[in-house]
Amino acid sequence: MPGSKSLGEFEHLVLLAVLQLKADARAIDIRAHILEQVGRSVSRGALYSSLERLEKKGFLSWEVEDTTPERGGIPRRRFFVTEPGLEAVRNSLRAISILSDGLGEVLG
Amino acid sequence: MEKPGTNKSDSPSSNPEGLLRLLTRNTAHGPYILGDLREEFRDISDRRGRLLAVLWYWVQVLGIGIPAAVRAVVRNRGGKAEQILQDIGFCLRTLRKRPLFTVISVGTLGLGIGAMTTMYSVVHTILRNDLPYRNADRLVSIWQTSRNTEEGGDESGNRWGRIQLTYPQFNRLSEGSRSFENVAAFHRGPSMILTGGDQPLRVGVGVASASLFSVLGLEPAVGRSFQLGEAAGTPGQAANVAVLDHGFWMSRFGGERDVIGKSLMLDGRTFHVVGVLGPRFRLRSRDEPGSGKGRANLWIPIGQPGRGLNDSALDWEVVGRLAPGVTLEEAEAEAKVLLAGVYQGSETEIRVVPRAADESLTLDPRTALMTGGAGILLLIVFLNVAILFLGEFHGRRQEIATRVALGAGRSRIFRQLMTEGAVLGLMGSGLGILSAVAGTRALVALAPPIPRIDELAVESPALLCAILLGLVGAIVVGTLPVFSQSEGVRSASITTAANRTTTGRSELFQSGLVASEMALTVLLLVFGGLLTRSLIKLQAVDTGFRAQKVATVRVSLPASAQDPEEFFAFARSVVREMESDPEVIRASAAGGLPFGAGMIGGDGLTLGAGDPESPDQAFARRIHVLPEFHETLGIPLLAGRGITYSDGPETPAVMVVSESFAQRSWPNRSAVGETVRHWGEPRTVVGIVGDVKLEELGMDHESSFYVPLAQIPRSEVDFVAQTTGDPARVLHRMRQAVWAIRSDLPVTRTSTLARLVADSAAAERFRAFFMVAFAGAAAILAAGGVFGVTARSVALRRREMGVRLALGAQKTAVMGLVIGGSLRSALIGTALGLTGALAVSQLLSGFLFGVRAWDPLTYVGVALWVTVTCVVASFAPARVATDVDPLEALRV
Structure with missing residues (x-):
């Protein structure tokens, strides 16, 4: 069952970025968004392999958009988080919230 | 033909994109990644320039493509691939721990592979026969040949001399032939002067019949080609229209598509731009190479005022597209009949040949010479890397002994070394490809007298060559230590491995490597020396006139x-x-x-x-x-x-x-x-x-x-x-x-006389420059090899040196022992190299002027140079040998 699969830290970031970008969640924009918002520079190779993994886990899906001339006729993909993906993000956030409870002093 | 909306700066070249497509073909995301990268490529190209964008793309090919391919292999192969991945991971970790070894190995491999890949690209460009035309097998050339030259042959190795046709001959073919769908005539006319810019510019002009582009099957990428009425059989009757070559369009108009309809002032007349050719358009005229006429910057239709319609002028190169079902022989028979009345003379006859035969070349001796030089340099590189690997193997004896003690079999150790060789080889190939890209660019910029130099680029076959050279070469030299020291691997034990001195067999092996490296280096040094001496003699020749302080301008009337x-x-x-x-x-x-x-x-x-x-x-x-x-x-x-x-x-x-x-x-x-x-x-x-x-x-x-x-x-x-x-x-x-x-009046050339004289020796200068560059690189590598082997020998013989010093040996004697040892193998190599050079330098005699192939001064000079280099390279390790503390050396 997809929902029971674990979520890596980077995968977590990717799913959140896709959720924030909504209709603009294309691979190039996801990478730019993580860099802008979190200040983390992600290699394209790592991003594509994460997207592939998340798709395999059933957390992410995509649909094809129209192409533009500068893409040489290759369509763009817009990603969206699936229901199991959303569930996985919720579970992960909940776990973090529970485990960080009472650590205010340490974590600041 | 190019897709509308794209130009060269929009997309990376087909090589890296093709490689990435191959590497990501087993992933669901492959095609989309290519699209994303294209989008980013264009953005980077606009902001930072095409060169940086191309480099960036190559980095992406390595960063995205290789991991994707490895993941695909792991998915397909399961356990075995897992083991290979483990080996690669282990290898990367060990290489990271030995940065100096890694950098020197990869750098050396990159140098040799780069030189060889550059020359491979040159040879491939000269020999390839890929005509960019539509259904190129139906495209033919129509020539006449003089019966008298039948036995002669021309510079391309063809057995008969090609003579162009006259305009009336072309006209007769164009109007009367049924064997051809269509025929076209063209020639590379005199240059024209383009005014209207900052200063007049001389541009290469091709003159063509209206049918040329349709016969070739290469219509302009932007705009249109000539229309029927635009070319004319009477001088001065042609329309003033021009079709631009792609390169000229990019350099002069920045690739702007609104160039169509713009006017150009050529030799004082206004021409309207009607089309731009695609980047693949290439028409190799018999005028090129060697005629001094470069690629045509633009094409204008036949029938310009005063331009070659003279009835008797043998100006026109004629190409035709065979009609369906017509054979070459039938077309030739018909052309002979048609042109029977319009021959130049009774001693000529008509030939119809496949266009491919006209555009193919054989390898010229100077390119073969340079390729040979690059090949020898590559061999030296491999020998050098073999010496490096051998040294590393010595350094890792303890580690390998531990692994053997823990149960690793000889095959496991072998596989590990093979993986290391492969990884280093691939890294070297990567660097080699980058150097080859830089090298081919430098060659194009230098524009040496090499045929088709303007078409030179590192293409897929050259990439494959680089990768194979790196992989195979590095794997072979990487696993050599196992064969040279199999005894060491078999009997290694943890306690003794670190302290064993070098075995006789491995020492002999190392000496053999150094001697081989020296022999090859001597060969290159002799070649470089002979060509340089020849160039110096050539430049000292008395021309009979004073070239200094004379300026010249050429005027076309x-x-x-x-x-x-x-x-x-x-x-x-x-x-x-x-x-x-x-x-x-x-x-x-x-x-x-x-x-x-x-x-x-x-x-x-x-x-x-x-x-x-x-x-x-x-x-x-x-x-x-x-x-x-x-x-x-x-x-x-x-x-x-x-x-x-x-x-x-x-x-x-x-x-x-x-x-x-x-x-x-x-x-x-x-x-x-x-x-x-x-x-x-x-x-x-x-x-x-x-x-x-x-x-x-x-x-x-x-x-x-x-x-x-x-x-x-x-x-x-x-x-x-x-x-x-x-x-x-x-x-x-x-x-x-x-x-x-x-x-x-157009001023078509401005130069100094000294420059013209110097240009006449451009081929000799270029040859000497390259051979000296190869020889210089080889000399540095060989010196590095001598240094490495001597330093390692000293390190392994510390105890022996200590004993000698303890027994009262003079420091100079110990130094002499070390330097003498390295000199011995270097001198054997030098002797072999000089003998080899004597045997093969006859091949060079065609390139030499005023110097004999066995010029004693060059041979003696090279021998002295090598001896001095060897002494200098082994001096520092010899000094180390004299600093050995006898007590410390004997303690173990």
């Missing part, structure tokens, strides 16, 4: 200006205008300048005015000159007088002859006053001047004679000016001087 009277008046006015320049001492002009690239004709002459059938025949080169030409170039007048302004169109025909011509023709008396029949007319010899070299420094003096330009005008004239200072400074003013008299 329209047919209308070639009336002798009018021409004389024009030329005289230009000379006066030039001489009014305070920096010009004197000026003159010639039709055919020594080292001026062509234009110097040759004639058969009959000595004596009387009987035209006289057996006294002579052949000499003809140069047309204005007065004071010989003074301007410092050619000495030996007897009689030079050409003067009194030698006009209406005065008696005269000539001045060169010394060798005079001596050969009238051995026992003065030539002055003799009569020579030239072109049927008698001419009187009025003076004798010194001999000059005409075209190549390496050629003997040729007999030549000078006729007054005023008596026989030419369509292109080189004005020359002797200057007080740097001749380059007056070039601009010389051009203005021409335009002050006739503002409509």
Whole structure:
């Protein structure tokens, strides 16, 4: 069952970025968004392999958009988080919230 | 054809994109990744330039493609792939721990693979036969050939000489042939001057029938090609339209698509741009290479005023597309019948050949020589890397012994070394590819005399070559230590491994590597030395004239200006205008300048005015000159007088002859006053001047004679000016001087005479430069090899050195022992190399001038150089050997 699969830290970031970008969640924009918002520079190779993994886990899906001339006729993909993906993000956030409870002093 | 909306700067070249497509083909995301990268590529190209964008793309190919391919393999292969991945991971960790070894190995491999890949690309470009035309197998050329040249053969190794057709011949084929769907004629015409920009620009112009692009199946990428009515069979009737070459469009108009409809001012006439050719358009005319005519920057239709429709001019290269079902033989038979009445003469016949045969070349000796040089350098690189690996293997004996003790079999160790070799090899290949890209760019920029140099690029076969060389070479040299020291691997034990000294077998093996490396280096050094000495001799040749402080501009004259009277008046006015320049001492002009690239004709002459059938025949080169030409170039007048302004169109025909011509023709008396029949007319010899070299420094003096330009005008004239200072400074003013008299005339070449002479030795200079560069790199590598082997030998023989010192050996004796040891293998290598060089240097003799292939000075010089290098390279390790503390060395 997809929902029971674990979520890596980077995968977590990717799913959140896709959720924030909504209709603009294309691979190039996801990478730019993580860099802008979190200040983390992600290699394209790592991003594509994460997207592939998340798709395999059933957390992410995509649909094809129209192409533009500068893409040489290759369509763009817009990603969206699936229901199991959303569930996985919720579970992960909940776990973090529970485990960080009472650590205010340490974590600041 | 290119897709609309894209141009070269929009997309990366097909190589990296093709490689990435291959690497990501087993992933669901592959095609989309290519699209994303294209989008980003364009953005980076716009912001940072294409070069950086291409480099960025290559980084992405490695960063995205290779992990994706590895993941795909793991998915498919399961456990075995897992093991390979483990090996790769382990290998990367160990390489990271040994950064110096990794950097030197990868750098050395990159250098050798880069040089070899560059030369492979050159050879591939020359030999390839991939015509970019549609259904290229149906495309043919129509030539005529002289029966007399049947047995001769031309420079491309073809057994018959190709002669272009006349315009009426093309016309007959075009109108009457049924064997061809269509035929087209073209030629690379004289350059034209493009004005309207900052300054006039000389552009290469192709003249073509309206049908050319459709016959080739290469329609313009932007706009259209010529329409039927735009070309004409009568000079001056063609439409003033132009189709731009892709490269010219990019450089001159920045790839702007709105160039269509714009006007260009060419030789004072307005042409409208109607189309732009795609980047793949390439038409290799027989005029190129070696004709001095580069690629056509733009094409204009046949029928321009004064442009080659002369009935008898053999100007036109004709291509045709065979009609469906028609064979080559049928087409040739029909062409023979059609052209039977319009032959040039009874001694010619028509040939129809596949276009591919015209555009294929054989490898020229100079390219083969450079490729051989790169191959030897690559071998030296592998030997060097083998020495490096061997050293590393010694350093890791303890680690390997531990692994053996823990149960790793010999095959496991072997696999590990193989993986390391493969990883380093691939890294070296990557660097080699980058160096080859830089190397080919440098070659294109240097524009050496190599055929098709403008088409040179690192393409897929060259990439494959680089990867294979890196992989196979590095795996072989990486696993050599196992064979050289198998005893070490088998019997290794943890306690003894670290302390064992080098075995006799491995020492012999190392000495063999050093000797081989030295032998190959000596070979390259001898080649480099011979070519350099030859170049020096060539440049010291006496040309017979003074090339320094002479400037020259070439002017093309329209047919209308070639009336002798009018021409004389024009030329005289230009000379006066030039001489009014305070920096010009004197000026003159010639039709055919020594080292001026062509234009110097040759004639058969009959000595004596009387009987035209006289057996006294002579052949000499003809140069047309204005007065004071010989003074301007410092050619000495030996007897009689030079050409003067009194030698006009209406005065008696005269000539001045060169010394060798005079001596050969009238051995026992003065030539002055003799009569020579030239072109049927008698001419009187009025003076004798010194001999000059005409075209190549390496050629003997040729007999030549000078006729007054005023008596026989030419369509292109080189004005020359002797200057007080740097001749380059007056070039601009010389051009203005021409335009002050006739503002409509194109000045097609401005140069200094010294530059023209230097350019004539460009091929020799380029060859010597490359061979010296290869030899220099080889010498550095070999010195590194000697240093590495000596340093390792000293490290392994510490105890022995300690014992020697403890027993009272002098430090100089210990140093001598170490240096002597490395000298021994180097000298064996040098002896082998010199012998090898003696055996093969005969191959070089065709490239040498004034130096014999067994030139003793070069051989002795190289031997001394190698000996000194070897002593210097082993000096530092020898010093280390004398610093060994005897007590410390004996402690273990």
